[in-house]
Amino acid sequence: MAKAKSAYVCSECGAEYRKWQGQCSSCREWNTLSEVRLASARSSSVGATLTGRHGYAGITSREVVDLASVDLTEVPRLTSTFGEFDRVLGGGLVPGSAVLLGGHPGAGKSTLLLQAACNLAQQHKVLYVTGEESLSQVAMRANRLQLPSQGLQMLAETSVEIILGVAEREQPCVLIIDSIQTMHLEEIASAPGGVAQVRESASAMTRYAKQSNTVLLLVGHVTKDGTLAGPKVLEHMIDASLLLEGGSDSRFRTLRGQKNRFGAVNELGVFAMLEQGLKEVKNPSAIFLSRNDEQSAGSLVMVVWEGTRPILVEVQALLDDSALGNPRRVAVGLDQNRLAMLLAVLHRHGGLFTGDQDVFLNVVGGVKVLETSADLAVLLAVVSSLQGRPLPRELVVFGEVGLSGEIRPVPSGQERIVEAAKHGFQRAIVPRSNAPKEAPAGMEVIAVTRLSEALEAL
Numbered sequence: 001m002a003k004a005k006s007a008y009v010c011s012e013c014g015a016e017y018r019k020w021q022g023q024c025s026s027c028r029e030w031n032t033l034s035e036v037r038l039a040s041a042r043s044s045s046v047g048a049t050l051t052g053r054h055g056y057a058g059i060t061s062r063e064v065v066d067l068a069s070v071d072l073t074e075v076p077r078l079t080s081t082f083g084e085f086d087r088v089l090g091g092g093l094v095p096g097s098a099v100l101l102g103g104h105p106g107a108g109k110s111t112l113l114l115q116a117a118c119n120l121a122q123q124h125k126v127l128y129v130t131g132e133e134s135l136s137q138v139a140m141r142a143n144r145l146q147l148p149s150q151g152l153q154m155l156a157e158t159s160v161e162i163i164l165g166v167a168e169r170e171q172p173c174v175l176i177i178d179s180i181q182t183m184h185l186e187e188i189a190s191a192p193g194g195v196a197q198v199r200e201s202a203s204a205m206t207r208y209a210k211q212s213n214t215v216l217l218l219v220g221h222v223t224k225d226g227t228l229a230g231p232k233v234l235e236h237m238i239d240a241s242l243l244l245e246g247g248s249d250s251r252f253r254t255l256r257g258q259k260n261r262f263g264a265v266n267e268l269g270v271f272a273m274l275e276q277g278l279k280e281v282k283n284p285s286a287i288f289l290s291r292n293d294e295q296s297a298g299s300l301v302m303v304v305w306e307g308t309r310p311i312l313v314e315v316q317a318l319l320d321d322s323a324l325g326n327p328r329r330v331a332v333g334l335d336q337n338r339l340a341m342l343l344a345v346l347h348r349h350g351g352l353f354t355g356d357q358d359v360f361l362n363v364v365g366g367v368k369v370l371e372t373s374a375d376l377a378v379l380l381a382v383v384s385s386l387q388g389r390p391l392p393r394e395l396v397v398f399g400e401v402g403l404s405g406e407i408r409p410v411p412s413g414q415e416r417i418v419e420a421a422k423h424g425f426q427r428a429i430v431p432r433s434n435a436p437k438e439a440p441a442g443m444e445v446i447a448v449t450r451l452s453e454a455l456e457a458l
Contacts, residue, residue, distance in 0.1 A: 006035050006036060007035075007036050008020050008021075008033040008034065008035055008036070009033065009034060009036050009195040009196075009199075009233065010024040010026065010027060010029065010032045010033055011032045011033075011034060011195055011233070012024065012027050012029045012032045013026045013027040013029075014233040014235070014236070015027070017033060020033055020035070021033060034194060034195050036190075036194075036195055036196040036199075075094055075095060075096075076095075077089075077091050077092030077093055077094055078092055078093040078095070078120070078124065078173070078174070078215060079092050079093070080092065080093055080116045080119075080120065081115075081116055081119035081120060082112075082115075082116060082269075082278075082280050083280055083282065084255065084269030084270060084271060084280040084281070084282070085112070085116065085255065085269060085280075087267060087269055087307070087308075088242060088255050088256070088257045088260075088263075088267045088268070088269040088307075089240060089242075089257070089260070089262070089263060090240075090257075090260055090262045090263015090264060090267070091262070091263060093174070093215045094215070094239070094262050095173075095213045095214070095215055096209060096210050096212075096213045096214065096215070097209070097215060097216070097239040097240065097261075097262065098202075098205070098206045098209050098210075098216040098218065098237070098238040098239050098240075099215070099216065099217050099218065099238065099239065099240045099241075099242065100180075100218045100220050100234055100235070100238045100240070100241045100242065101113065101217060101218065101219055101220070101242050101244060102219075102220040102221070102222055102241065102242065102243050102244070103221075103222060103243055103244035103245065104221070104222050105221055107244045107245065107246055107253060108244060108246070108253050108271070108273060108278055109178075109179075109219050109244055110132075110133075110141075110178055110219065111141070111145070111277050111278055112244065112255075112271070112277075112278050113128075113176055113178065113217060113219065114128070114138065114141060114142060114145070114147065114277075115145065115147060115277050115278060117152055117174070117176055118142060118147040118148050118149055118152055119147075119148070120173075120174055121148075121150075121151040121152040121153075122148060122150075122151060124173040124174060125153070125170070125171070125172045125173045125174075126151075126152055126153065126172055126173065126174045126175075126176070127153045127154075127155060127166070127167060127170055127172035127174070127175050127176070128152060128153065128154050128155070128176045128178070129155045129156075129157060129163055129175070129176060129177050129178065130154070130155070130156050130178050131156070131157065131158040131177075131178065131179060131182030131183060132178060132179060132182055133156075133178075134156060135154050135156050138154060139154075145276055145277040146276060147277075153170060153172065158182050158183055158184055158192065159183075159184065159185075159186070160183050160184065160185050160201045160204050160205065161185065161186060163177075163183075163205075164204065164205070164208050167208065167212075167214070168212075171212070172214060173214065173215065174214070174215045174217065175205075175209065175214050175215065175216050175217070176217045176219075177205065177216070177217070177218050177219065178219040179218075179219035179220060179221055180198055180201060180202055180218045180219065180220050180234070181193045181198060181220065181221055183197065183198075183201040183202075183205075184197050184201065185197065185200050185201055185204065188200055195233055198233060198234065199233050199234065199237075202218060202234050202237060202238070203237055205218070206237055206238065218234070218238070220234065235258075235259055238259070239260070239261045239262065240257065240259060240260045240261065240262065240263075241257070241258045241259040241260075242255055242256070242257055242258070243255070243256050243258055245366075245368070246273075246366060250366050251272055251273055252270060252271065252272055252273070252281070252287065252365060252366060253270075253271040253272075253273060253278065254268060254269070254270055254271075254366070254367065254368075255268070255269035255270075255271065256268050256269075257307070264307050264308055265307075266306065266307055266370065267306065267307030267308065268284075268306035268307055268311070270284040270287070272287075284311050285310075285311050285312040285313075285419070285423060286423075287365065288311065288312065288313045288314060288364055288365040288367065289301065289312055289313075289314060289423065295390035295391075295393060296390055297384045297385050297387070297388050297389055297390045297391075298316055298317040298318055298319070298381050298382075298384050298385030299314060299315075299316050299317075299381065299384070299390070299391065300314070300315055300317075300377050300380055300381040300384065300391050300395065300397060301313070301314050301315075301377075301395070301396045301397070301420075301425070302314075302315055302373070302374050302376075302377035302378075302396065302397055302398050303373070303396060303398045303416040303417075303419060303420055304367075304369050304371060304373060304374060304398075305371060305373065305410070305411060305412050305415075305416065309419075310412065310415055310416045310419040311367075311419075312396070312419065312420060312423055313363055313364060313365060313367050313369070314363075314364040314365075315334075315361065315362070315363055315364070315369075315374065315377055315378060315381050316361070316362045316363075316364060316381065317359070317360070317361050317378070317381035317382045317384065317385040318359075318360040318361075318385055319354065319357045319358065319359055319360075319382065319385045319386045320357065320358050320360075321356065321357065321358075322356055322357055322358040324358075327354075327355065327356060327357055327358050327359070328358045328359070328360075329343075329358075329359050330358075330359070330360045330361065331361040332361065332362045332363065333361075333362065333363030333366070333367055333368050333369055334361055334363060334368075334369055334374065334378065338372075338375075339359065339361060339378065341403070342375055342378055342379055342382075342401060343359065343382070345379070345401055345402075345403060345405060345451065346379050346382065346383070346451070348405070349404070349405030349450070349451050349452065350379070350383070350405075350451050350452065350455055352383060352386060354382065354386065357386070359382065361378065361381075361382075371410070372400040372408075372410070373398045373399065373400055373410040373416075374398070375399065375400050375401035376397050376398065376399035376400070376401055376407060376429065376451075376454060377397040377398060377399075379401060379451065379454075380397055380429075380454065380455075380458065383455065383458070384458075391458070392427060394424070394425050394426040394427055395425070395427045395428070395429070396420040396425040396427070396428045396429075397428070397429045397430075397454075398410060398413075398416055398428075398430060398434075399429070399430060399431045399434070399448070399454075400431070401451060405450055405451040405452065406449060406450060406451075407431045407432070407448050407449055407450060407451065407453075407454065408431060408433075409431040409432075409433035409434045410431065410434060413430060413431070413433070413434025413435075414434070414436055416430075416434075417430065417434075417436060417439070417440065417443070417445065418440060420443070421440035421441075421442065421443045425443065426442060426443055426444060427443065427444045427445075427446065428443060428444070428445050428446065429446045429448060429454055429457055430445060430446070430447060430448075431447070431448065431449070432447040432448060432449045434447075435447035
């Protein structure tokens with residue numbers, strides 16, 4: 001008998017290796033490689049034999065289509081009944097698409113999908129498959145959240161073959177799998193949650209969704225110790241990957257798009273966790289700007305761009321004399337390495353030394369800022385805390401800071417200024433290239449090109 005081939009796949013990033021090794025070379029995680037059996041390639045399964053250098057026999061020929069002749073009719077989308085959810089998806093659920101909703105345990109993935117499923121079931125046929133909870137547990141949750149449970153079809157099953165058989169019979173418009181780590185195929189000789197089971201189960205369900213034009217929603221758990229296969233091994237075969245962030249001690253949850261074939265990437269949706277479940281926050285800036293009436297040093301408002309809209313968030317800085325030989329640099333919601341770089345720029349081009357200070361930064365509301373437009377606001381907040389001088393409450397700042405001390409422009413600068421003016425801000429420090437020809441009514445725009453000019457403007 002021919003020896004079965006195998007590969008070793010990382011459960012964190014999905015990288016494949018021919019031999020086992022302790023550390024993954026791609027994500028640098030330890031003890032995350034697991035063996036996966038590869039199916040043998042049989043010529044009878046594809047029905048093709050090599051006939052020469054340029055072709056195969058036995059394969060039905062396909063017609064080649066010119067790109068300009070492809071039908072551009074937009075596929076009608078289904079609303080998830082959540083405006084923030086539809087925003088992250090790019091306008092709604094696309095029939096025949098596979099969407100992965102990931103997040104840490106307790107983030108609210110099952111709650112969000114159960115709310116959307118109950119609302120969708122009033123107009124469309126929805127099949128909710130649960131592999132982690134019993135039907136009574138799901139029913140108790142729906143009753144506690146006061147959801148309309150009539151019309152929602154439920155199935156407690158972990159076998160992919162049985163699930164696809166029920167789906168063929170019921171023909172649902174939306175198929176929800178909670179969660180993909182509990183699903184298994186009979187032909188795969190490994191435990192549920194392994195890399196092979198997760199990947200092959202998701203592949204079989206995705207093929208069904210494409211062939212039947214069904215919306216497929218998969219729930220994927222993210223764990224720190226790697227005991228369950230993370231959703232990284234699925235990102236290449238799905239159409240959209242969404243991440244629900246927010247700790248159990250936080251009231252707010254953020255839904256961020258990491259991959260989307262039908263919309264913008266890095267789109268952000270904000271939800272509030274209430275007793276009745278998740279409720280969308282249509283104006284996130286008003287939530288993140290709940291500041292105290294008393295002015296304090298080190299607090300400043302910046303405008304960040306998330307997907308297709310600007311959001312105003314507050315950044316706080318605290319500097320204190322360090323008792324350690326190596327002062328601490330702690331950044332919550334920002335890149336810690338970029339903070340160290342900005343402090344070096346402040347010393348070199350701003351003349352302010354922070355080498356003997358512990359620097360702590362925090363973005364209020366638990367938002368993670370991924371873009372460089374927060375550089376100037378971070379530095380000005382650091383200067384305010386270092387000198388103990390509060391900044392004006394009506395001031396808003398954005399701009400990227402270069403290594404030579406120049407202030408670089410950022411995308412969508414005009415829209416950021418308009419958003420700040422809507423929330424009552426009267427003064428803005430922005431890059432000169434982002435300064436509008438005519439400032440909004442009641443707002444003073446200060447355009448700067450160097451870090452020294454921004455410090456003088458304070």
